[in-house]
Amino acid sequence: MAVYESHSKEDTQALGRRLAATLRGGELILFTGGLGAGKTAFCQGLAQGLGCTDPVSSPTFSIVNFYRGPRPLAHFDLYRVSTLADLETSGFYDYLDAGVVVAAEWSENVSDLLAGEPAIRIDIQRLPDEENGRRIAVEGGAL
Numbered sequence: 001m002a003v004y005e006s007h008s009k010e011d012t013q014a015l016g017r018r019l020a021a022t023l024r025g026g027e028l029i030l031f032t033g034g035l036g037a038g039k040t041a042f043c044q045g046l047a048q049g050l051g052c053t054d055p056v057s058s059p060t061f062s063i064v065n066f067y068r069g070p071r072p073l074a075h076f077d078l079y080r081v082s083t084l085a086d087l088e089t090s091g092f093y094d095y096l097d098a099g100v101v102v103a104a105e106w107s108e109n110v111s112d113l114l115a116g117e118p119a120i121r122i123d124i125q126r127l128p129d130e131e132n133g134r135r136i137a138v139e140g141g142a143l
Contacts, residue, residue: 002143005127006134012038012124013045015136018143019120020049025071026099028117029141030107033124038134039105042124046103047073059105063090072100079106084113 006012019029029046031039044056052069059065059077067073074095081087087110095102107114107121120141127133 001137001139004136004138004143006038006132006136007130008132009038009041012041012134012136013048015143016042016045016047017049018045019138019141020046020071020101022142023050023071023101025101026096027101027141028096028114028119029101029103030114030119030121031103031105031124032108032121034126037124037126038136039122039124042122042136043073043075043103043105046101047075050101064092064095066095066100074100074102076102076104077106078104078109081106081110087113 004015006015033039040058047056047067050069050071050073052067052073054067056067059075063077065075067075076092081090121139123137125135127135
């Protein structure tokens with residue numbers, strides 16, 4: 001596991017771009033971290049690095065946002081997803097099967113369903129002494 005520190009939204013986005021440079025398509029990226037931790041900021045950088053052309057926003061209400069580009073990104077919010085049927089209905093596995101990079105926020109809500117999936121796991125936590133500081137732990141991928 002590699003651990004990084006971010007001191008701004010821009011730092012977090014830069015880490016997302018660095019990860020994107022290592023991806024070929026079809027990867028699953030599972031995010032954990034509290035509300036406002038920086039998961040969407042990381043996905044903004046990820047989308048930029050993949051060459052996606054659409055603006056990136058949190059998929060809280062839509063469950064999934066799809067970003068077009070040479071290496072497309074499906075950005076999921078799994079906060080309200082709890083069953084295998086929910087995952088299947090959302091198109092989660094269809095995107096993976098199509099070779100799309102899938103980034104899933106709140107993956108801890110379905111950790112038992114995704115336990116066997118090969119994935120890059122990213123945990124983002126706030127640094128206690130720094131308003132914009134984050135500790136970003138990456139397992140299964142290299143930046």
